[in-house]
Amino acid sequence: MITMQGRFPVYGLNLQTARPGEILESPHEVTIDASWRTAWQSAFPASSRISTSTEYATGCGLEEIAIPASMLLNMTLCFSVEPFSQTCRYHLGLENARQEAVVREGDTFRSFTRLDRMGNTSRGDASVIHTTHILVNQRDERVFSLLKRSYYDPIPAPVDREASSDAGEHARYFTDIGETLLDRFQSVKSFPAAPMQDLSTDDVILHPAVRPIGWTENLALSTIYRNTHPIHWDSQRYGREGIVVCGGFVQSLVFAISDRELRQVLDEVLERSSHVNTVAPEDRIGAVSRILSVEQIDGHMQAVRIKTLGLKNVDVEKELVGVEIPAELLDDQPRKPSEIETLCQQKCPVLAGKIALQAVRTIIRPNS
Numbered sequence: 001m002i003t004m005q006g007r008f009p010v011y012g013l014n015l016q017t018a019r020p021g022e023i024l025e026s027p028h029e030v031t032i033d034a035s036w037r038t039a040w041q042s043a044f045p046a047s048s049r050i051s052t053s054t055e056y057a058t059g060c061g062l063e064e065i066a067i068p069a070s071m072l073l074n075m076t077l078c079f080s081v082e083p084f085s086q087t088c089r090y091h092l093g094l095e096n097a098r099q100e101a102v103v104r105e106g107d108t109f110r111s112f113t114r115l116d117r118m119g120n121t122s123r124g125d126a127s128v129i130h131t132t133h134i135l136v137n138q139r140d141e142r143v144f145s146l147l148k149r150s151y152y153d154p155i156p157a158p159v160d161r162e163a164s165s166d167a168g169e170h171a172r173y174f175t176d177i178g179e180t181l182l183d184r185f186q187s188v189k190s191f192p193a194a195p196m197q198d199l200s201t202d203d204v205i206l207h208p209a210v211r212p213i214g215w216t217e218n219l220a221l222s223t224i225y226r227n228t229h230p231i232h233w234d235s236q237r238y239g240r241e242g243i244v245v246c247g248g249f250v251q252s253l254v255f256a257i258s259d260r261e262l263r264q265v266l267d268e269v270l271e272r273s274s275h276v277n278t279v280a281p282e283d284r285i286g287a288v289s290r291i292l293s294v295e296q297i298d299g300h301m302q303a304v305r306i307k308t309l310g311l312k313n314v315d316v317e318k319e320l321v322g323v324e325i326p327a328e329l330l331d332d333q334p335r336k337p338s339e340i341e342t343l344c345q346q347k348c349p350v351l352a353g354k355i356a357l358q359a360v361r362t363i364i365r366p367n368s
Helices: 034-043 054-059 069-078 169-174 181-185 215-224 247-262 316-320 337-347
Strands: 023-025 090-099 108-120 127-136 142-152 204-212 267-275 284-297 301-312 355-366
Touching: 023 169, 034 069, 034 215, 069 090, 069 108, 069 127, 069 142, 069 247, 069 267, 108 169, 127 169, 204 247, 204 316, 247 267, 247 284, 247 301, 247 355, 284 316, 284 355, 337 355
Parallel strands: none
Antiparallel strands: 023 108, 090 142, 090 267, 108 127, 127 142, 204 284, 267 355, 284 301, 301 355
């Protein structure tokens, strides 16, 4: 009897050969059109007119409705899963995520990932890898960039490896920094009139909206955005109860929920974010935010720095109105999940096990 054995392809970072300075190219190249924005906003509500109204967007100096920055962030993250993070245990956090070029319908995107630092934990049972991720358009312009920390299996010996001396032709994407959208908006003399709420330092906002990423939505988003990590969709391996929503999608829904009270958001920079408790499909996502500072820019814009907690399975109106929330949970200091859980158990039990995300970002708004 003749038998045959199949070859099983393996994707993600190869810890046997990975070196600092190495640049990984995603195999994905995707052209977007208006349907991408429509599909995105069907899952992540849009409250700022720059991403819903042609008249408002052109009044802000753009040629067409803005593509949501959160959509670009998830392209940057998800396109890198197949060559990089498909072997990752956990997504630890993001830093300095920002849009660097105007995006138009019909643009085509690719992504690149550079290994910046890598090392094993003190216990030696895992490793942490620091990376820079770049999204590039068909004109070879940097469109979006972010820094990421990821948790992997231990790096096999030798752990300390010589940095890659030749990163190849793609190294140029990691040296030239694109413009900020703020540069473009500074030339706008006045912004179109639109509803806004005044924001003041130390305001704490219990965002009313609470909504899930459903089972079908999670599968569709993971597919469209090329997130190939099986933990996000392979229920044969993990069971329905073991599927986890991609961290980028969780963050995007948290921000979408909170932006109704923060509009009109013209641009934003994510200072840092990290995940505290995992989110499964059908978990209900909510948010609470604290305004850390409000600064005027050139008289007609303001930069608002915000700490936001993403919540899961909390009825914000019924469970948090009148509740004293520890100030430590809403300051700008990064905290470990264990520290957050201890704070909640001791000072705010209603939030114990219910915080999914902590994030600090700065949004740019017109002056009201």
